[in-house]
Amino acid sequence: VGAAGAAVGPLIGGALLEHFWWGSVFLINVPIMAVVIPVVFVLLPRVEHTTPGKWAVGQALVLIAGIIGVVYGIKASIGATQSLLFAMLVMAAGLALLVLFARQQLRSATPMLD
Structure with a gap:
């Protein structure tokens, strides 16, 4: 295809x-x-979820902030719109937030990502 x-x-x-x-x-x-x-x-067969999980807003915000930090850090370091040190700090903060999100998801009873 x-x-x-x-x-x-x-x-x-x-x-x-x-x-x-x-x-x-x-x-x-x-x-x-x-x-x-x-x-x-x-x-396709209809699938009904019997155990609805709650949506963790805090974890979603951590994920969004982490992705934005990494993407902004990459774009700022390539485009020379900010100093390289600032871009690397933002990217490191974004990566730290993504690691935090992954740890939260691994410990959660109802993770957003399987």
């Missing part, structure tokens, strides 16, 4: 760009999904 998409995708994209506006390349998935979504509802 991946090889067929890589071979046919540029051809279809080029034809759409030649005859329609540039946003039409994003609409190619609409007819495909119009077929796939009803089929999925028919074929």
Whole structure:
């Protein structure tokens, strides 16, 4: 499927760009999904969760802050928008938050990530 998409995708994209506006390349998935979504509802079994877990807002915020810190640290160190020391400190803080999140998830009875 991946090889067929890589071979046919540029051809279809080029034809759409030649005859329609540039946003039409994003609409190619609409007819495909119009077929796939009803089929999925028919074929896949319905799964009901019997033990709903609570959503830990604090852990989610730690994860978000960690990801933002790492991404900002990488972008700031490459783009030279901040000093390299500041960028590395932000990235280290982000990594520390991600480690904290991973430790919390490993000890949690109902982790957000399995």
